[in-house]
Amino acid sequence: MINRLYIKCKQSAAGISLFSKAKANRNMQRTLWLLSVTIAVLIASSVAFAQTKGMMKKRSLPQDYGNIVINSLSEKNGMAPVVFKHWLHRTRYTCRVCHVDFGFAMIAGKTAMKEAGNEGHYCSSCHNGKEAFAPVAKNPSGEDTVNCDRCHSYGKYVKFEFDFYKFTAKFPRESFGDGINWEKAENEGIIKLQDEVPASTTKKEPLEGPADFTAGSDALGLPASVFSHKKHIVGISCELCHNDIFDYEKGITKYSMDDIFDGKYCGRCHGKVAFSNDDCLRCHRISAQAVK
DSSP states (O other): OHHHHHHHHHHHHHHHHHHHHHHHHHHHHHHHHHHHHHHHHHHHHHHHHHHHHOSOOOOOOGGGTTOEEEOSSTGGGTOOOEEEOHHHHTTTBOHHIIIIISOOOSSTTOOOOOSSOOTTSGGGGTBTTTSBOOSEEEOTTSOEEEOGGGTSOTTSOOOOSSOHHHHTTTSOBOSSTTSBOHHHHHHTTSSOOBSOOTTTSOOOOOOOOOOOEEEOOSSTTOOEEEEOHHHHHTTSOGGGTBTTTBOSSTTSSOOOHHHHHTTOGGGGTBTTTBSOTTOGGGTEEEOGGGOO
């Protein structure tokens, strides 16, 4: 009698244990489902916020970061659009050469190039067969070599002379943008930038700018930003920023990180060609208490 009672109790306990395990499994499944839904909602909300606030955009591949597609006239004339590679040009020249001396606008599509009459101007200031390859050049046998595809390459497979990854293999790295720390590459002498092009530009004296200054952050807990005139005037001229983008007097121009992520103010260059806006601490590196 006692044995039968013991067996029945044991079977009952086993049943309760199985029931408890099944209930626990159902609870776990429900928790995982709720967690999945929550994550999906957060991701969707983040994307929606990014699209409206400009806080997050599709990242380019390193070799494509800074590339500009020029198509004001190409497709109208049955040509593929031009792909201008900032990374390759910035290994040799300062920004000032193209954006001051040669007249290229700082905003893509705003340069007033025409279909004819560009000889000695814009791209042909360099691409003349002397400083850089010409559109048509003579090969060693005396025949014409047409170089159209070297620029008009959008949507095509073109084997270029310089491969991004091979060319920059020994360059100092960083985490964002094209993955290259260009400032460090210049400081270490890996690249030596020309500030003039013979027969196309005039010799310029080194610029002297104001001292570095700090600006408070509009984000809670983020250090204040530091702007270095010294670093900027190495490659660009005062007129590229003043007064079209920034007023000469500190504090007059008002802007936010939303504006910068939307491509305004600092975002004219940073996040497009200069180092990425994702690299917050490249600018924000001074405690708020240190800002006067």
